[in-house]
Amino acid sequence: MTEPDLLAALNPPQREAVTHAGGPVLVVAGAGSGKTRVLTRRIAHLVSQRDVHPGSILAITFTNKAAAEMRSRVVDLVGNRARLMWVSTFHSACVRILRTEIDAMGFRKSFSIYDDTDAKRLMTLVARDQNLDPKKFPPRGLLNWVSNCKNELITPAQAAASASGLDEVRAEAYKVYNQRLRAANALDFDDLIMTTVLLFEQHPEIREAYRRRFRQVLVDEYQDTNHAQYLLIKQLCGDLGPDDGLPDDAPRIEPAELMVVGDSDQSIYAFRGATIRNILDFENDFPGANTILLEQNYRSTQTVLSAANAVIKNNSGRPSKRLWSQAGDGEKIVGYVADTEHDEARFVGNEIDALVDKGQGKYSDMAVFYRTNAQSRAFEEVFIRLGLPYRVVGGVRFYERREVRDALSYLRAISNPADDVSLRRIINVPKRGIGERAEVALAMLAANEQISFADAIDRADEAPGLATRSLNQVKAFGKMMADFRAMVDADLPASEILETVLKRSGMIDELRNSSDPQDETRVENLIELVKVAQEFVAQATTQDLEMDEDFELIESGTSLSTGAPQAAGEGPSDDVVAELADELTAGQPEPDASLGAFLERIALVADSDQIPDSSDDGGVVTLMTLHTAKGLEFDTVFLTGMEDGIFPHMRAMTDSAELAEERRLAYVGITRARKRLYLSRSVLRTLFGRPSHNPASRFFTEIPDELIDWRRKVSEVASWASTSADRSASARAAVASGTVFGSGRGATSKKTLPAVNTGDRVLHSTYGMGTVVATSGSGDNAKADVDFGSSGVKRFALKYAPLEKL
DNA sequence: TACTTCCTGCTTTTT
DNA sequence: GCAGGAAGTA
Numbered sequence: 091m092t093e094p095d096l097l098a099a100l101n102p103p104q105r106e107a108v109t110h111a112g113g114p115v116l117v118v119a120g121a122g123s124g125k126t127r128v129l130t131r132r133i134a135h136l137v138s139q140r141d142v143h144p145g146s147i148l149a150i151t152f153t154n155k156a157a158a159e160m161r162s163r164v165v166d167l168v169g170n171r172a173r174l175m176w177v178s179t180f181h182s183a184c185v186r187i188l189r190t191e192i193d194a195m196g197f198r199k200s201f202s203i204y205d206d207t208d209a210k211r212l213m214t215l216v217a218r219d220q221n222l223d224p225k226k227f228p229p230r231g232l233l234n235w236v237s238n239c240k241n242e243l244i245t246p247a248q249a250a251a252s253a254s255g256l257d258e259v260r261a262e263a264y265k266v267y268n269q270r271l272r273a274a275n276a277l278d279f280d281d282l283i284m285t286t287v288l289l290f291e292q293h294p295e296i297r298e299a300y301r302r303r304f305r306q307v308l309v310d311e312y313q314d315t316n317h318a319q320y321l322l323i324k325q326l327c328g329d330l331g332p333d334d335g336l337p338d339d340a341p342r343i344e345p346a347e348l349m350v351v352g353d354s355d356q357s358i359y360a361f362r363g364a365t366i367r368n369i370l371d372f373e374n375d376f377p378g379a380n381t382i383l384l385e386q387n388y389r390s391t392q393t394v395l396s397a398a399n400a401v402i403k404n405n406s407g408r409p410s411k412r413l414w415s416q417a418g419d420g421e422k423i424v425g426y427v428a429d430t431e432h433d434e435a436r437f438v439g440n441e442i443d444a445l446v447d448k449g450q451g452k453y454s455d456m457a458v459f460y461r462t463n464a465q466s467r468a469f470e471e472v473f474i475r476l477g478l479p480y481r482v483v484g485g486v487r488f489y490e491r492r493e494v495r496d497a498l499s500y501l502r503a504i505s506n507p508a509d510d511v512s513l514r515r516i517i518n519v520p521k522r523g524i525g526e527r528a529e530v531a532l533a534m535l536a537a538n539e540q541i542s543f544a545d546a547i548d549r550a551d552e553a554p555g556l557a558t559r560s561l562n563q564v565k566a567f568g569k570m571m572a573d574f575r576a577m578v579d580a581d582l583p584a585s586e587i588l589e590t591v592l593k594r595s596g597m598i599d600e601l602r603n604s605s606d607p608q609d610e611t612r613v614e615n616l617i618e619l620v621k622v623a624q625e626f627v628a629q630a631t632t633q634d635l636e637m638d639e640d641f642e643l644i645e646s647g648t649s650l651s652t653g654a655p656q657a658a659g660e661g662p663s664d665d666v667v668a669e670l671a672d673e674l675t676a677g678q679p680e681p682d683a684s685l686g687a688f689l690e691r692i693a694l695v696a697d698s699d700q701i702p703d704s705s706d707d708g709g710v711v712t713l714m715t716l717h718t719a720k721g722l723e724f725d726t727v728f729l730t731g732m733e734d735g736i737f738p739h740m741r742a743m744t745d746s747a748e749l750a751e752e753r754r755l756a757y758v759g760i761t762r763a764r765k766r767l768y769l770s771r772s773v774l775r776t777l778f779g780r781p782s783h784n785p786a787s788r789f790f791t792e793i794p795d796e797l798i799d800w801r802r803k804v805s806e807v808a809s810w811a812s813t814s815a816d817r818s819a820s821a822r823a824a825v826a827s828g829t830v831f832g833s834g835r836g837a838t839s840k841k842t843l844p845a846v847n848t849g850d851r852v853l854h855s856t857y858g859m860g861t862v863v864a865t866s867g868s869g870d871n872a873k874a875d876v877d878f879g880s881s882g883v884k885r886f887a888l889k890y891a892p893l894e895k896l
Numbered sequence: 897t898a899c900t901t902c903c904t905g906c907t908t909t910t911t
Numbered sequence: 912g913c914a915g916g917a918a919g920t921a
Contacts, residue, residue: 153911181911206910279911314911361909462907484910525897560897694911717909739908755909778906779912900920906913 096131096138096167100124107349107382108132114327114348114376116312116369120413121398121761122389122723125351129310130160132349133175134167136306146305147175148326152314154179154695156721160310176304180319181279182694184286187300188277189690194293195285200686202276202506203693207490209233209278212511216267220259227259236264240280241316241363243287273542275508283318290325294335297325298343305346311721312352312372316363320375323348328376348376354409355402358717358755360747370409387413387761389723391420394767397793398760404792405750422799426770427786431465431731434772435472437801438728441768442478442711445726453479454709455725459716459759461737465730466713473711483714489692493601493612494619498692500591501584503544504574505685510536510543517547517567520600524567528560544571570594584688585623592616623688630683716759727763729756732771733784756789769793 097105104124107117108131119125133149136142151157161177176183189199204212213229213236222232235257239249246265253261271278277285290297307327309315315323324330327346336342354366373379387395392415399413424441428434438458445451458469463485473480488494496519499512506512514533518524535553536546546553547568550561573594577587592598598616601609712724716737731737738752760767769790774783 179911282911358909359911362911462909464907521898523897527897715909741908751909776912898921901918903917904915 096135100128100131101386103382103384103386104128104131107384108135110349110380110382112347114372114379115350116372116379116381117349117351117384118369118381118409118411119351119353119384120387120411121353121356121758122387122415123384123413124388125353125384126156126160126310126721128384129308129349129351130163130167133160133164133177133306133308134172137164137168137172137175142306143174144172145174145176146303147308148183148304148306149175149177149308150180150183150310151177152179152311152721154182156310157182179694180315180322181282184282184322185690185694187286188282188289191289191293191296192285194296195289196272197277197285198275198506198508200275200506202274202502202509202512203282203690204271204276204278204511205693206279207495208276208511211515212270212274213263213267215511216263216270220263220266222259222263226256227263232260232263232267235260236267237280238363239264240278240284241318243284243318243321270510273508274510275506276511280318283316283322287318287321287325290322291335298336298340301326301346302343307346307348309348309350310352311356312350313354313357313366313369314352314359314364315368316365317368318363320368323350324375355405355411355754356720356758358720358751358758360751383411385411385413387415388417389764390415390761391417391765393419393422393797394760394763397423397767397797398757400794400797401753401760401789401792402757405753421766423793423797424766424768425790425798425800426768426802427804428770428772428802429774431468431772431775432472434730434770435468437770438469438730438768439472439476439478441728442726443476445766451725452708453711456728457712457714457719457722457724457726457762458728458730459714459719459762460731461716461739461755463715465736469713469730479708479710480713481710483712484718488615488618491612491615493597494615496597497588497592497616497619498689500574500595500597501588501685501689504571504578504587504591505689507544507575508542513543513547516595520596522567522596523563524560528556528564531556531560532564547571578685581684583627583683584685585620585627585683587685588623589620592620622692626688626691627683630687716755719762720758723762723764725764726766726768727759728768728770729759730770731775732769732787732790733775734787735782735784736775736777737787737789753789756787769798 097108100108104127107115107128110132117125117128119128129149133147136147137144149157149160151160157177157179161172161175164172164175164177176186178186185203188195188197188201192199192201210229210233213233217224217227217229217232239246244252246261246268249261249264250258271281290300304326307323309323327348329345334342350369350372352369354369357364357366357369360366368375373381390398395413395415402408426434426437428437442453442456445456446453460466460469466482466485470480470482489498496516499515499519502509503513503516514529517529531553532543532546532550535541535549536543539546539549539552541549547564550556550564550568553561553564556564574587574591577590598613601613601616734743737756738749742748742752771784771786771790774781776782
């Protein structure tokens with residue numbers, strides 16, 4: 091694509107952002123102003139410049155999915171040569187750097203990456219060892235505290251030095267937790283960033299190599315970066331001044347060109363350390379910075395924008411921004427007050443049906459948003475009944491399932507023998523007679539001898555108090571793991587190793603022979619995992635071929651060394667350019683089907699990257715949380731559960747900063763809509779398994795009434811519940827004690843048992859439609875096994891299960 | 897050692 | 912109303 095084509099269809103501020111040269115740039119962009127488009131075009135523009143080598147571009151996106159999309163769009167625009175650029179999330183970029191450089195930080199290259207669940211497990215162990223009261227110091231809370239430290243780049247020693255009171259305990263937990271991580275040769279998510287920053291601080295020469303490499307750095311969603319990520323950017327393209335750690339006579343390189351794009355009104359990840367300070371202080375952080383404002387919205391109608399503005403303006407202390415649209419007023423916002431969440435779901439379902447019937451859109455043009463994943467249930471139930479095609483994004487994740495985690499723990503323990511957490515997870519999976527006693531004996535040996543758990547297994551003879559029977563089992567297990575590791579040494583592809591592990595460990599056999607109907611699904615999930623591995627291996631092999639093409643491209647003369655001459659005094663010298671060209675060709679990551687590479691992919695890629703394509707004809711309705719909705723847009727958006735206590739979430743209502751974040755979340759949700767916005771709430775909602783009733787969300791009432799077309803305003807339940815304060819209070823009390831509806835704990839209602847037989851179709855409030863495949867027991871003990879297709883087979887006690895015969 | 901049965905806490909949001 | 916842990920039992 092030629093240069094004018096790249097710039098066509100952009101408005102003047104966008105064009106300015108795309109072609110900007112020299113000095114850092116902050117693009118402050120409102121919702122729907124074409125942020126991502128600007129970034130994509132800018133990268134394409136850069137690649138099409140003769141003196142910019144694609145390998146010198148580093149673009150950071152928020153999700154891996156966004157990275158993949160941006161990458162393929164740029165390749166579409168300017169061709170294969172763009173494949174050499176780095177487009178990834180902060181985490182993936184750091185892993186890529188650490189895989190090369192981590193020796194310098196005292197880890198081995200085979201390090202494991204611990205996700206949230208692993209981290210929590212490890213922290214639980216630490217807390218137990220420290221004899222911490224789980225009520226006072228829940229692992230989750232400790233982990234949050236540690237995460238904050240890591241985001242602020244506070245080391246355990248520094249934390250201990252400045253902590254007082256309860257924080258002294260937390261700092262101690264942080265220290266031990268990190269020691270255990272190090273011993274397991276593992277890094278958690280926050281470590282990935284923190285360690286990279288520390289690496290650059292402690293090894294200026296390594297940092298300098300990357301500064302020379304990346305000449306163009308672009309960051310999307312800058313409002314959601316945390317302090318550690320900011321420091322990383324600063325290390326890569328800030329002006330470090332005289333304290334840059336290099337010898338005085340070493341050659342310096344000009345800082346790279348930096349462009350960040352963000353909207354402080356869309357910052358919704360402060361809860362995990364993101365800070366809009368990074369946006370507000372950009373001009374101080376990067377002197378000489380330019381700010382470009384994108385205020386025209388191309389996505390939504392003026393009505394939608396007015397609603398969004400009306401909500402967000404209640405946040406104090408935000409820089410003023412006036413978003414405008416040329417799309418006209420469009421349709422009014424539809425408001426609906428439901429009696430129950432089922433009623434709300436029915437309204438949404440019927441409305442979707444009606445819109446499709448009237449030809450006002452396809453299923454794939456519509457999305458239902460909610461605050462928490464648990465709220466998807468009512469919609470699923472109703473949508474199944476109505477026969478609406480839908481897809482829930484997020485929720486119960488594939489990689490969170492027990493059997494999948496077990497399999498991955500095997501792989502990690504094989505790839506990284508020091509990984510005690512993974513090893514201890516699977517030492518008795520499947521059951522092989524190595525119980526708690528045996529495990530403790532081995533752990534004692536490991537502690538006494540200062541060796542890893544894997545080494546303790548190899549020296550099990552020395553373990554104190556290990557029964558002979560257990561000893562034999564442990565030896566057999568050690569032998570098996572050694573065989574698996576030999577497969578890694580022989581460079582067998584990840585998929586092959588996985589298959590062997592599943593078969594030889596006996597995991598598959600145990601599940602196949604099990605009487606628990608759920609285990610059938612588990613087998614299917616493992617087969618699915620094998621498929622994922624096979625696809626990964628296949629992909630790595632084809633990438634290999636593409637890389638070869640790219641090398642040819644470089645060699646055939648498009649590389650930096652033949653590019654336009656640099657202006658004197660600016661940019662890298664010719665020597666540096668030549669060196670850079672060498673580095674670019676030499677330093678390409680070998681595409682890699684190894685076990686380590688596979689594990690890395692699994693750790694970093696969220697499986698919520700499965701947002702349905704709108705290209706399929708008809709398609710499906712998308713259900714997701716507001717957080718997942720970030721960066722997406724739909725013709726029709728249903729914003730549901732607009733109730734105080736739900737959204738804003740109960741736990742955010744007391745804290746003004748958290749409330750402000752919830753409001754930004756509302757702003758994000760509203761601005762996802764192109765043409766039609768529905769807002770709904772329910773007066774009565776089942777929460778924690780019991781009914782509770784909530785007032786309208788403050789965000790709902792902040793929207794001017796004239797923008798809203800009320801379909802139903804006052805619910806009957808609302809009128810009896812709120813006519814008098816007394817009655818309302820007593821109703822609430824009754825609800826709270828579970829006496830009114832009889833579904834509270836201990837007040838099990840007597841319900842007539844649905845008589846089901848094999849082959850009956852039933853509806854479950856959580857799993858949806860299913861078929862009875864077996865029945866057992868009688869009377870109160872009657873149970874049924876129900877097959878829910880993709881959700882698998884579950885066994886229910888008919889007395890309690892929310893099952894309905896169809 | 898392994899299976900069963902309570903029982904608790906949980907629901908924010910995710911790279 | 913469910914998962915995962917703790918405690919109790921074979």
